[in-house]
Amino acid sequence: MTLKHRLSSLLVALFIAAALLSGCGSKDTSQSASAPEAAPAAVQEAAPLDLPVDVDAQTVAQIRDRDDVVILDVREDWEFTDGHIPGALWIPLGEIPQRVNEIPKDKTVVAVCRSGNRSSRATAFLRQNGFDNVHNMLGGMIAWEKSGYEIAKGQ
Secondary structure (H helix, E strand, C coil): CCHHHHHHHHHHHHHHHHHHHHCCCCCCCCCCCCCCCCCCHHHHHCCCCCCCCEECHHHHHHHCCCCCEEEEECCCHHHHHHCECCCCEECCHHHHHHHHHHCCCCCEEEEECCCCHHHHHHHHHHHHCCCCCEEEECCHHHHHHHCCCCCECCC
């Protein structure tokens, strides 16, 4: 992908993000007041995650199989096809503003790209738009692959 195409994609994404930010940005803060029922030990283990905004590949490897965690890959199609974290939700960075409703607000979301730059921008955008449980994987797929973690190929 050429630098010109990347810059064009970034400008489109920034324009859309600005348009979204100018709309209403209310956040649903309602929560159920009822006490949770006793759950099996495996479910109790899946307590809400308290993670910093930036997390490393090792942390992501430990949590990625949880039902309450979504890995959001924000790279381009050819990058995703070349290799991604198994089970990752794929939405290229430039499409996030249009597809934001596909990203669950009730789960821990970890954004991933090649090196951590685009995923950092995706994390910031989502946090500014009502997602308070979104995190950036430092080092991106470069760090994931260096650590020897599983890679899925294709779509």
